[in-house]
Amino acid sequence: MRRFTRRGFLRSTLGGSWTSAALIEQAIFRATAARAQSAGPQPRLFDIHKAAEGVYLAQARPVPLLNCNAAIFENSTGLLVVDTHSKPSAVAALVAQIRKEISPKPVRYVVNSHFHWDHAQGNGGYRKLAPDADVIASEATRRLLQQEAGVRMRQSLESTATSLEENKRKLAAAKTPEDKQYYQQWVAGQQSFLSEMKDYRPDLPDITLTRDLVIHDKAHTLHLAFRGRGHTAGDVVVWCPEKRAIAGGDLLHGWTPYLGDGYPREWPSTLIALSEFEFDHILGGHGAIEKRERLYRMRDYIEELNWEVENGKRAGKSVSDLQRQLTPDKLKSLRDGYGASLGASQRQGFFVAPGTTPESMLADSVRTNIADIFTNLDRT
Numbered sequence: 001m002r003r004f005t006r007r008g009f010l011r012s013t014l015g016g017s018w019t020s021a022a023l024i025e026q027a028i029f030r031a032t033a034a035r036a037q038s039a040g041p042q043p044r045l046f047d048i049h050k051a052a053e054g055v056y057l058a059q060a061r062p063v064p065l066l067n068c069n070a071a072i073f074e075n076s077t078g079l080l081v082v083d084t085h086s087k088p089s090a091v092a093a094l095v096a097q098i099r100k101e102i103s104p105k106p107v108r109y110v111v112n113s114h115f116h117w118d119h120a121q122g123n124g125g126y127r128k129l130a131p132d133a134d135v136i137a138s139e140a141t142r143r144l145l146q147q148e149a150g151v152r153m154r155q156s157l158e159s160t161a162t163s164l165e166e167n168k169r170k171l172a173a174a175k176t177p178e179d180k181q182y183y184q185q186w187v188a189g190q191q192s193f194l195s196e197m198k199d200y201r202p203d204l205p206d207i208t209l210t211r212d213l214v215i216h217d218k219a220h221t222l223h224l225a226f227r228g229r230g231h232t233a234g235d236v237v238v239w240c241p242e243k244r245a246i247a248g249g250d251l252l253h254g255w256t257p258y259l260g261d262g263y264p265r266e267w268p269s270t271l272i273a274l275s276e277f278e279f280d281h282i283l284g285g286h287g288a289i290e291k292r293e294r295l296y297r298m299r300d301y302i303e304e305l306n307w308e309v310e311n312g313k314r315a316g317k318s319v320s321d322l323q324r325q326l327t328p329d330k331l332k333s334l335r336d337g338y339g340a341s342l343g344a345s346q347r348q349g350f351f352v353a354p355g356t357t358p359e360s361m362l363a364d365s366v367r368t369n370i371a372d373i374f375t376n377l378d379r380t
């Protein structure tokens with residue numbers, strides 16, 4: 001009789017020989033994966049939405065220390081999953097949910113759209129759950145993970161520990177049941193993050209690309225592409241021509257762009273380079289499934305802020321002058337519902353204090369964008 005160690009069992013069910021796994025074994029897997037995350041009952045971390053046949057977005061629910069979304073492509077004998085969230089336990093939760101709601105096929109490919117913590121720190125989860133899967137990224141993302149991931153994790157562990165103490169104090173002082181629950185969730189989330197990630201070592205991609213990599217599967221074609229710098233120096237998208245869908249990572253999504261590691265002058269032209277791909281559905285790294293039009297809205301917004309910040313800088317204005325001057329209502333690119341949609345999506349997707357409004361979230365994001373563009377506008 002074949003005996004399964006836990007690891008061997010996970011390897012056989014997810015790593016390549018899933019077809020031989022009996023249904024009962026799959027049920028055991030689900031229980032094992034759930035237990036592996038923690039001793040207690042687990043909240044659901046994702047909502048899975050279908051964009052087209054065999055194309056899904058696992059939209060992250062708001063939690064302290066956020067997770068990114070995953071885009072899931074169902075190939076003929078395995079799955080390709082884009083991005084790995086902020087921790088391996090989120091990967092375990094997602095894989096269990098995929099097996100229940102999409103397919104028991106093994107994860108064959110994992111893509112890191114870019115190097116950020118909330119997109120790549122869960123790589124180790126796939127190493128355990130799907131050891132035969134290849135992890136793919138751009139050459140630049142692999143280099144950035146090597147250089148930055150360990151350093152940033154140490155900073156993140158330190159700042160999380162400091163913030164945890166602060167949240168414990170706020171919990172003790174909380175007056176309303178809503179505030180109590182909010183700080184309780186922060187404290188629990190930060191404690192489990194610290195214990196899960198204390199020994200983190202970055203898991204680097206096995207396969208890299210500098211421009212294109214095409215997977216010719218019987219079910220459809222998956223075209224991985226790097227078309228220039230934008231959100232980071234190495235953002236990769238996954239385009240599926242037959243299903244007219246693209247996984248945009250943080251280069252193209254339903255939230256305001258984040259420019260802290262970005263290239264403001266190059267981002268708009270990188271977006272236009274992506275418009276060479278024919279797609280209707282955008283499965284971004286954050287937010288809901290969006291339509292193609294979102295690409296142009298995002299481009300217009302970044303270009304408008306670039307222009308305003310550049311002129312402001314030339315006129316001798318400071319960051320805070322520009323933040324006071326360029327409120328969301330002053331920006332043309334945020335009109336016709338774009339700004340409102342960003343605010344609403346971010347209010348829904350971030351774990352924020354009770355009483356936070358979509359308007360205040362949008363205003364915060366615009367202020368952050370102005371500061372980051374001010375710093376990075378002439379970055380080479």
Ligand SMILES: [Zn+2]
Pocket residue numbers: 114116119231250258
């Ligand atoms: Zn990012």
